[in-house]
Structures are given as C-alpha cells and as structure tokens.
Amino acid sequence: MVDHPPLRVIGRSEFLPQTIRDRARAELPFPITFELSDSIEGLQRVVSRPASFDVYHQWHTVDLTWTARAIQPIALERIDGGAEILAAARARIGDTGVIDTVFDRLFVQPDGRLGSAPAPSIAMLPCMHGVDSFAFHEDLFTLIDRDEPHSWGWLFDPRWTGRAALLADPVLGMIEAALATEASERVSFADLGNLTIDEIDQVVDTLIRLKRRGHFRRSWRNYEEAAELMRRGVLVQSMFYPGFVRLQRGGMSVHMADPIEGMRGWHADVCVSAATGGRMLDAAYAYLNWWQNGWPMACLSRQGYYGTLPERVRPHMSAAEWAYWYGGAPACEVLPDPFGRPAVPAGHRRPGGSHRERMSRARVWNAFMDEHTYLMRRWQQFVAP
C-alpha cells in the first residue's frame, strides 16, 4: 500500500482532534492527509474545486455543496450500519424536535434533490450532532441571583458591559445574536434560522450599538480562542462545548447555560467529493466506515458531541462516561476529555439533561440563510475594528 495516494480529508479542528487523526492513520491501510480549516476558505474550495479533496466533514453546508455538485451520493449499501441509518430515519417520521434536521435533507430523491424520504443513497454520512449555548463564569453570581433563569439576553446584558464576547463566525454569530436580540429587545423573529433583510438589520444595528458602548471584549474563531477569552476575564460569551470541556479541565469555575429560549442545534457529517473515483473512492468509503465503528464518536462524545448511532458508541465508553454524557446523570468519578486527560469533575451534571432532553431543546439549527450575502456584509460592519 506504499504507493497508495493519500486520502485528502478537509474538516474543522473541533471534529478532527489529534487523537482522531492519529488513530485513523494507524487503523486505515492507506495514507491520509488532514487539512483543518475553521474558516470560509475551506468551504469555498470544496464547492469550487471538488478535485482538490476526497472527503469533507460538512457542517450546515450540505445544501451548498449539493447545489454546487461538489459531492457525490453515498450508497447506503456500502456503509456499515446503513440499515441502522434507514431505521433511524424511519423512526423519526412523525417525530418532532430531537435530531430533526439531520435527516431532513439526507436522502437523494429521484429528481436529484435532497429530502427526508428514505432512499438508497445519501448526500452525507450522518455522524454527529449537538446543541450549543453560551458559557458564563462563576463570578457572574456576584452580579445576579443564582437562580435567575439563563437567557440568551445575557449576551447583551449591560450589567457586565466589557466582559461579554461573541463568536466571529457570521452564520452562527447571527443566529446567537438574533436569539439575544429577541430576549433583550422584546421582539420575535419568524424564523431564526432564516432571517429577512429587515431582521438582519435589526440584529446588526443592536450589535453595533452595543459595540460602540464597549460591550464586547472581542470575538473568537475556534474553541481554543473561546477558552482563552474566558481565562482573560470574560464573564458571559458564546461557547462551543469542547471549549467548555477545555476550561473544566483547567479547573475554571465555569457553567454552560441552559437558556429558557432553547439552544442552537447543529450536525456534522461526512461527504465524498464528486471528483473522487476508483481506488480513492474505495478509500473514502473505508474512511466513512471507520467513522461508523463507534470509537471516533466515543472520543468526540467526551467533548460534548453526540453520535448519530449512539448504540455503536456505547461499547467504547465506560459506564460512568455513558451515564454522564448520554444519560445526563451526575459524573460518578472524574471523566476524561478526548485526549484522555481528566476534565469533568466528579459530581458535575450536564445542563439540560440527557441526550434526548438536550436535543429536544434545539430552538434553531445552524444554517446558511437565504440572505447570506447581505448578512455577511452587515456582520463585517459589526466585527470591523
């Protein structure tokens, strides 16, 4: 296999930590190059140059990559556990909430579009999902009552001006800012995941007004930066769960919010380039099936993510880990992060409860809005120095 060209994989740093990359390279019989991209450039390349990659870990971009025909249908019959994916899709018919949009645009329909009706091929291999909210420091309780209900409005709350932060990503940032605008400005938006131009204006005008008052410390691009900001004195800010686990590992007294308005849901999945064929396509399927074996998602579950097929993940976790991460029970011992380092303190309980309870709190899902061009331009006005 020495002469096998490397499988070229693109994904965000959160989905492909070193442990995952090392193990995939060790267990698969061909070389793999991982390219970590936390910005829009990765997506631009994926849609405009499919020949430059083989596998793409998509994240709320499947409709774009499918429209651009940058990815190819994945045959369920070649996927380990393909039948389980079909069963999960059928089981959720009539279900509401929970892992909603994971299956909404999964199957390749006879007219070439994506839909929820089960079919022999899928646009992406469903892999992981979760809900995100924001984090706050224990010191916040010197300013507010401990039993004040958590609210997205806290991101805009003038009681801690100068000690709040948002993420820099315009897609997620706009959704979180819209949640905060609803809560703090007493307005409501028809569809938080697809704001109109007027609604975008309303959110960004609010953001810019707050920024001029010095409300925000700064914005962050990945979970490492998010954790660093918290260490530097930010009290309330957007947070990806891995950043929260990182802070727990550092011993910081930090809390993940369970906001009354609900959380921001997301799913990330594995796609195959439209340009990949022959033995590279075989390698791509081998890589996809490696993700199906349960170990990778057990690893990522230790930073707060959920596998699409939890029963495949369970054998790779201890009973204590399973009870904490999926069952919503208090940690009965110190639990490790994805790198095997002690992180979750004994006695800690995940805010929001079990897998099912937390996913049912998804109020809005990550999505590129129809007015993304306009959103981008206005967002840049907000983040510009």
Added chain:
Amino acid sequence: MKNHTYYRMVEELLSRSIAQGTLPPGTQLMASPLAERLSVSRSPVTRALKALADRGVILEVPGQGYMVAGPGADRPVRRNLHDIDLTLGPDPDGRQAPVAPSWEPILDEVAAQVLNAIPFGTFMVSETVLGAHFGVSRTVVRDVLSRLHGQRMVRKDRQSHWITGPLSARRLADAHELRRQIEPLAVSCAIGQVPRADLAAMRERLRAALAGPAPLTQPQIDAFEADLHDTCVAAAPNRLLADTVRPLQLAHVVNRLFATYIGVHDAGAMLAEHRLVFDHMLIGDAGGAAAALRFHLDAEHDRARARLKVLSIFDAPEVAAYLSRIH
C-alpha cells in the same frame, strides 16, 4: 474591457490614415469636426489628438487645432472630412466600433458589469471613472445612468451617489413574483407572431440537445434562454409588456455567474421545461404555453435561489473600475 479603449481606437485609426496617406501632411485636425465625422464624443478624440501630438505624428497649431506633420506641412489645410474614408472598424478583440456618440453601446456593457457585481454586495458607480473608462462626456454618462435608473438597476442615495445592489434573495424573489405573472402573458401573446418555422427550429434544437450525450456549454445554454426568453417574449405585440419582462430576468444572471464560479451543470430539466412551452406554442395553445412557462419559471427560480446561496460564500469577483464596494 481595457481602460480608455475608445481613444486608442481613434488614435490608431488616425495614425493608420496618416501613414497610408489618406490624411496627407498639412491636413487640419480639430476635435469637434473629427468627433462628428467619426460619430463619437469629443473626449476620446481630444485624447487621441493629444497622444498623436506627443508622438510627433501631428503638430499643434495654436488656435487652429492640429495638422498632420510631414514634408510640406507648413500651415493647416482645411479639408472636408466627409470626403475622406475614415471608419472605425472593430477593435482587435472583435468588439464593434463606437458608431454613435450615444449611451447605447455603453449601456449594455455597464448593465452587464453591474449585474455581475451585485450578487456579491452593494456598489457605488463613479460618474467620473465611468466617463474616463469609456472616453465619453459626463452627459453621456448621465444618460447611461438615468436609463439604468429607469430599469431600477441603480438608485441615488441621500448624498446623490449612484448605488447598485445587492441582488438579495428577496430581490430575486420579488422579480420572480412579477415575472411569473407577466412573462407567460407575453409568450401567450407572441403565439402567431413568431413564424411557425422558427418555433419548429427552436423546438428541434431542444430535442437534439436533450438527445445529445455531451453536456452543454454556457454559450449554448445562453442561446436556448434567448430563444424562449428573448425571441418569443420580444415577439409580443405589446412593447411595454416585453420591455417590462427584461429587467425581471435576474435568474439568468445568477445562473451565468454560477457557471463561471462553480461550473456548467446538466441543463436537462431546463431544456425539458422549455420544450414543453414550445410544444404548446406550436399547436397554438396560449393557455398551455403560459402554464408551461410558469412551471418553468418556478423551477428556474428554485434553482437560481439555491445557486445564489452558493455564490454568497464568495467575495466579489473582479469588478469594473467604475464600481466600488460599499458593503
């Protein structure tokens, strides 16, 4: 388009005519009569004369313009320029010469540049740069912009700057909503106006393309779009109807940009939808043609909306020099 092409074209024409003897030494050259003779505005002619004088090909004569340099040229000789063969031909890129001083050829070019830019944001149009770019006067520039204004492609902001864009999803949907009412009406009125042989030929081209194995090129797709959305719509006897439809055809802009950035995709659905419209037109079924066209426009709108979203992750392409980004 390269900057200042018009003045170069005038400069080259005069230079060639002088070398060939069509304009013999001593011939008086003044900007206004030359501009009138060449049917272009004065500003490119003035620039061309200045450039030729810098090269020593012509000599400036104070108060009398210029004269062609050479043996025996001691004073300017006035000649009737209309007796001299001076015609601006197509430039080396095959573009037609600016035969009229008017806004007309410039309008199409500016409209195309504006449409290529607006899916990527909001832009300001500079009158000064636009004038210099085409070598035309401010009057012509304002003619161009007021006509674009009439087509709702540019607008004036409170500081009286010309603004264009963005082509938002809402704008695309608004245009579609009107277009799906008006264009089917235009096409149903065009039945009986387009010669039957032409309709049959258009339908045959569609059939051949659908049967053919190779994917279409963008110029081929443009030609199919033109058959239905230009030729047939323009045949409607109601001119106002046809003129109203054109600025609403924003989906074509999105599709062409998508082809540029992402690639040309299988156009089978579009071809089949077009064919259904022609089927109805050929049997003289106005209602059927209108219904088939409306079905096609709705499907095309869905495709364009998805494609506009893909384009939204890219920054602006190279835009014309007279467009500057606002946001």
